Amino acid sequence: MSTRTLYLFSSAAPPVFDIARVIEDAQADGWDVCLGLTPTAARWVVESIDGLATLTGHPVRWEYKLPGQPDVWPKANAILFAPATFNTINSWAIGLTDKFVVGVVAEGIGKGIPTVTMPCVNAAYVQHPQFEQSVATLRSAGVTVLYGEGGFVPNQPGQGNPSSYPWRAALDAVNNL
Template sequence: MSSTRVLYLLGSAAPPVLDVGAVVERAQGQGWDVCLGLTPTAARWLESALPTLAALTGHPVRSAYRLPHEPDPWPPATVALLAPATFNTLNSWALGLTGGSFIVGFAAEAIGKGIPLVTMPCVNSAFLAHPQFDRSIRTLRGAGVRVLLGEGGFVPNRPGEGNPTAYPWEAALNAVSEMVS
């Protein structure tokens, strides 16, 4: 798909990532050229679907950094959406701890490059009680990241009561469009 609007869709290992193919199709229907990046664990969860997802996007699905001598296989991002974003991913990103995670490294660097960023967590309410979570959300918002947490975004459920099919992907795609309009 050729387009001047490029969406980096970056997902971590939370159950809604299993529906990422449908999300790619919705984004493409809105005119986005989608590049899909995953945490290593999310890539493992989707391992059998990776060739199909690469064919769907027209770009390799990335879960690791490219080698220094390799060209970047993706066009430059217009905007990036990091969703679902787990507790680990959000805290690592806010603390600048990329730890070999391609998507966290990209998101951390994108702040400095001025690439518009949207994230939507996927955490249960027990994680919200951890003191680092609130600090991380404040840090990301303070850096200009649009965090979709609470009404109008992801509303955390009680532990063990999640419903991955209710993850508000449409709110995330709407926020992405708003960031660049």
């Protein structure tokens, strides 16, 4: 069994409902997976939290630990943040770390942890000028952003198909880091 640890982080977007299958796929690729969620994503999958913790063998996290509490996860060898919403991408790029998972990936840049992210945003959101700036900022910081051809291609508002989210492309990118 490999000792490579993957932090798998997800925002509240419909592909998060496939996260158990993604964990199993990552484990089949040889990763020890630790799952982190935004608070809204945690609410979306609240009924599955215990099962997801059992599947990974680690507590599912969505909040910062309190000062003095031990870290319950092993150190990450890589991070995959998918799906990453419009809010998550922009918050991360400008350094707003009020959410645990965004704080970890922001710090991960400085720690040199190889990181992949794949947005899940609709075509209306990507028209906002901050989104392209945020993608460029993350890429310039060394984050692999799977956006556009070969990654996530935005759909029209209300026309997304969560089952077509390219999870395998995201896992392959992490495996190729």
